[in-house]
Amino acid sequence: MTLPAVSRITVDAPHGSSFVPTPTPVLGWWTSTPTPGWQQAAAEIEAIRAGVSETRVIDGDRSVDVAWPFEPLTPKEDVNLRVRVRGAEEEFGPWSEPRILRAGFLSDGAWTAATIAADAPSADAQPVLLRREFTLDGPAGSALLYAAAVGVYQVSINGVDIDDHVLKPGWTAYQARTVHDTTDVAGLLREGANTITVCLGGGWATELYGFSGNWHTIYAAQPTFAAQLHVSVDGVETVVATDADWQWAEGPVVDASIYHGETYDQRRQPAGPEAWHPVRVAEPMPVPEARVSPFVRRTEEIGVAEVITTPSGKLVLDFGQNLVGRLRLTVDGPAGATITLRHAEVLEHGELGIRPLREARATDRLTLAGTGPFTWEPEFTFHGFRYAQIDGWPGTFDPAAVTAQVIHSDMERTGWFETSHELVQKLHDNVVWGLRGNFLSIPTDCPQRDERLGWTGDIQVFAPTASFLYDVNGFLTSWLRDLVIEQVDGVAPFVVPNVLGDARPAAAWGDAATVVPRVLHERYGDEGVLRRQFDSMKAWVDAIDRRSPGHLWEGAFQFGDWLDPDAPPENAAKAKADPGLVATAHLFLSARIVGETAALLGRPVDAARYTALAEATRIVFLDTFVTGAGRMLSDAPTAYALAIVFGIAPDDLRPTLGRRLAHLVAANSYRISTGFVGTPIITDALTQTGQVETARRLLLSTQNPSWLYPVTMGATTIWERWDSMLPDGTINPGEMTSFNHYALGAVADWLHRRVAGLAPAAPGYAELEIAPILLEGLGSAHARHLTPYGPAAAGWRRDGDEVTVTALVPPNTQAHVLLPDGTRHEVGSGEHSWTTAWVASAPAPTALTVQSTLDKVIVDEEAHGLLTSTVGEDADERIRVMTGWGAGTTVRDMVESFHLGARLPELVEGFRELNRSRGLA
Missing domain, CATH: 2.60.120.260 (Galactose-binding domain-like)
Structure with a gap:
């Protein structure tokens, strides 16, 4: 019998670091075992501190989000941690390999470093060099450097950089929150004379922010720096901290800006003692906290x-x-x-x-x-x-x-998706590159133009995709701390950190305050983020509820379904979906999230209050925006998608809404007709209501606008606008055009959960939902994810008229499986495989003629192709714009109205041949 073994210990420390930011780090572990259906019955955790071992036994199956079971860590303490586990009626397995945890924080009041800056530099935002010389009486037994900046920096000791990080410590709400990095530098120190040198630039702290020429500095005219080096020699600690004895000089970096770039003059090296000047002791920066986010x-x-x-x-x-x-x-x-x-x-x-x-x-x-x-x-x-x-x-x-x-924040890659469809695969690859480019210290909207801000709406819709592809828990936890700081009377701003000064509430943007914590809990099993953010979540809902008389949120500024492709280039907010409908739907969503969170956290009064608010908002939404016949008064795809996916529509109404949504998508020739709000959820809305074929056609369309149009144009990231590059190779004429914007790539979450079929059914993937949908045109789709419990995978491959579905379920979890043929299975951990008949997503074809109406032709992919290839590709766009493909116009009437009657005989024969090939003649 092979006993279970712990293959990995997880802890809430930045990726690639042993330094934990808190005295009570949260733990977790993966178990490796060949035993199918294995469940943990108990775990034993050992901590070796200062050579002394102590253990704790935890009964039950908890192996994720495990509270620290020992006395809190103390600053500078090192701990060797090991874990072993057992299942029911098993002995404990072997101890895991030890994981070293190091306390990366300082105790309250221990931060004594002065904040220093260059005294009278030659220009604003001037990059400078700082230095301090000191002597050690013997070799360093230990040495930890705690360093922070309102700006960006790198430290070298005796001419060697202390690490490979860039743009440290990153961007936070500097006015209230700074971060220190903790670095072990003992190997760089020597007995005798030592020199610390700091290259200090302004980075985000001295950048000018704004739009349309309204540029201004938010944080500081000059970068500032603070640090303290704790060195132990023969058991005696010495602290070398920033103070008035440090010196500064102008170096080879002439100027530097996040937006504008860097100028470097190799000739400008400080030569001789006369180049160095006493620093200025500046206003203290907020006491830095230990880093949570990855480097x-x-x-x-x-x-x-x-x-x-x-x-x-x-x-x-x-x-x-x-x-x-x-x-x-x-x-x-x-x-x-x-x-x-x-x-x-x-x-x-x-x-x-x-x-x-x-x-x-x-x-x-x-x-x-x-x-x-x-x-x-x-x-x-x-x-x-x-x-x-x-x-x-x-x-x-x-x-x-x-x-x-x-360069980007170095998060651990945790998710992969593979498909046989080359264009869809490239789309997914582009999503990954877009995430990498925009997850740089904070989640930004774009990385290239004079913006690069932490727009709340973008990350709100993209958080599920991001949390599958990378471990973004620490990254977004850090950003959420700044969101709390930037809230004004509960209102979450448009961007975090807030350098725009605007604190107006906007649906889907401010809802990041509720949605992002919920996603982190769902994907990582992290209750701590809900506890820390709960007051912020409540405050946001209270703020918008106050602005929503009768639970209807309308009449004020909204981004709405931003960048609806039918909106004019100069007004991205002018979408088809009513902004009040979009806003009220988000009031419902956030109220429901807060109610559910309150119940989870054991707050029954809050749970009852916000659940009631959500229900009242749902009723008002249905009364205001949905007719008795099941038609949305704002007859736009985003409106239907919101009502379906957010759970506003009752069960008996959902099929009707789904059919209308499918009709609208088809009438638009299966081109995208949604913006930032609707696009991430439209395929879910379609598949949840049985409109799989419509979702497939929408996904695989290469016409402009579509997900695959940029791929056909050579895109290697996700674009901000569907047509950031026009078919003739010219850039979209709108002023706001980025070629690296991740929001519209949120469809990747649907690819992971629904197409490949790998979804969380309980927080942290303690339970998995494996329910792939089959799409004609794809021969296979597979997803793999490193869950908090270990690697999981799901997917399918077609072989003729059969399809094989596979799954990998981690130990200590279980999966609910729904196969494409409708059969269900409950399985435990291990590898699983099922073979079933291929279930086509397209309905059975019907006989078509030139007397058939356009709404019948468009839903038949072959017939649509026949029509456009015969009449001309431009006919598709002309029909879409003039009448819509959902119209009851016949093919004959359409052809004659376009003065293309000469093509009718060819069309008549084409439809006849199509019917014959299908056995429908």
């Missing part, structure tokens, strides 16, 4: 895919992938030679397409000292780009001399 790192290096000479003669490098990061180059040239690097996501008419950057210059400059080959990479900026224009390169250019460094 920003270089995660990949990409070489030049193609060297392009543009029509104007410019040298442009194509890296083959729209990415976020910066260039690293090695160059040799004369003193004073300046190389200029300009970045953009696309080419337009063969030249660098910089108009979408708006005011962001996205330009880096390097001036050489003429001392030989020099390798350089900007330190205090980042760009979103696929293409880079290089001007001023000395001598012959060698593409091997330049690489792109991909």
Whole structure:
């Protein structure tokens, strides 16, 4: 008998770090066992502290979100942790490999470092060097550096960088919250003289924010820094902290900006003691807290895919992938030679397409000292780009001399999706790249233009997708702390951190306050995030309830179904769906979430109050926006999707709403007709109401607008607008156009949960729902996810008229399986496989003629193809715009109204042949 073994211990520490941010870290573990259907009966946890072992036994099956069972950690303490488990009627298995936990926090009152800055630098937001020399009487037994900045920094000790992180410590609501990094630097110290040097830039802290020329500094004119180094020599601790004895100098970084780029002059090295000046002790920054979020790192290096000479003669490098990061180059040239690097996501008419950057210059400059080959990479900026224009390169250019460094918050990858459909696979790949580019310290809307802000609406819709693909728990937990800080009278702002100053409530945007915590609990089993955020969640619902007389939220500003493709380029909020309908639906959603959360947390009074509010809002919504016949007064796809997916519509009304939604999608020729609010849920709305074929046609459409249109245009990330690039290769004329915006990629969550069929049925995937749907045109679909309990997977593959469904269920969990043929299974852990008959999503075809109406033709994919190929591809768009494919117009009448009667005989024969091929003649 093989006993179960713990293969991994999880803890709420930043990815890749042993430093935990709290004295009572939350624990979890994966179990490995060949025993099918295995369930944990007990676990034993051992902590070795200062050489002394103590253990705790936890009875039951809890292995996720396990409270720290020992005395709290103390600052600087190291603990070796091991776990072993047993099932029912089993002995304990072997001890796991130890995991070292290190206390990365300081005790209350222990932060004594002064906040320092350059005294009288030459310009605002001036990057500078800071330094401090000190002496150690012996070798360092231990040494921890706690460092923070309102700005961005890197520390070196004795000329060596202390880590590989970039843009530390990241962006927070600096006015109230700063973060310190904890780093073990004992290996860099030496007996005798030592020097700490800090490269300090402004980053987000000194950036100018705003729109339409209304730019202003929010946080500081100059970056500031604070740190304290705790060194133990022969058991005696010395603290080297920032104070008035530190010095500063201007270094080779002439200026740096997140938006505009970095200028570096290799000749500007501080030479001699006269270059260094006493620092200024500045106003103290908020006492830093230990880092929760993962570090920003270089995660990949990409070489030049193609060297392009543009029509104007410019040298442009194509890296083959729209990415976020910066260039690293090695160059040799004369003193004073300046190389200029300009970045953009696309080419337009063969030249660098910089108009979408708006005011962001996205330009880096390097001036050489003429001392030989020099390798350089900007330190205090980042760009979103696929293409880079290089001007001023000395001598012959060698593409091997330049690489792109991909940077983002270094979260653990936890989710994968694979399908045989090449375009859908590329769509999913683009979603992953979009996440990587926009999860850089905070979840941003875009990484390239003069914005890059933490828009709440974007992450609200994308959180489920993100939480499958990467472990974003710590990342979003950190961001939610800033959301709480930025709430004003309960109102969650448009962006977090809030640099726009606007605190108006907006549906779907401010609802990030309730939706994101719920997603983190659902995906990670983390009750702690609900406890920490509950007051914030309540405050948001109370704030919008106060603004909703009679539980109807309308009449004030709303983003609505932002970027509905039918909205004009200059007014992205002018959607088909009524903004009051969208807002009231979100009042219902958030009230329901708060009611359910209150019940989970044992708050019965709050549970009753918010559940009642949700029900009252649901009734008002139905009375106001839904007719007795089941038609939405705002007859737009997003309206139907909200009523279905949010659970507003009663069960008996859902099929009617689903049929109307399917009709609207078909009438629009299966092109996307939804914006930020409707797009993430429309495929769910269709599949929940049995309209699988409509969802399939919508997913697989390549017409503009659609998910796959950008793929056919060469996109390597998700676009902000469905037509950010027009079919003729020109950039959308709207001022707001990004080629790396993740929100519309939220469809990937549906691919994971419904197409591959891997979904959580209980918090943290303690129970799985495995219920794949089969889509014609896909030969296979598989999803794999590292759940808090261990690896899980589900998927299917077609072989002729059969389909094989497979599943991997982690130990200590169970799965509810619904096969495509309707049969159900309850299974425990292990590998499972079932073979059933292929169940087609398309209805049985019917005989069609030129007397058939357009609404019959459009739902028949072959007939639709026959019509458009015979009459002309432009007929599809003309019908969509003029009458809609849902009209009762006959094919004959349509052809004659377009003055294409000469094509009728060909169509008559085409339909006759189609019917014969189907045995319907």
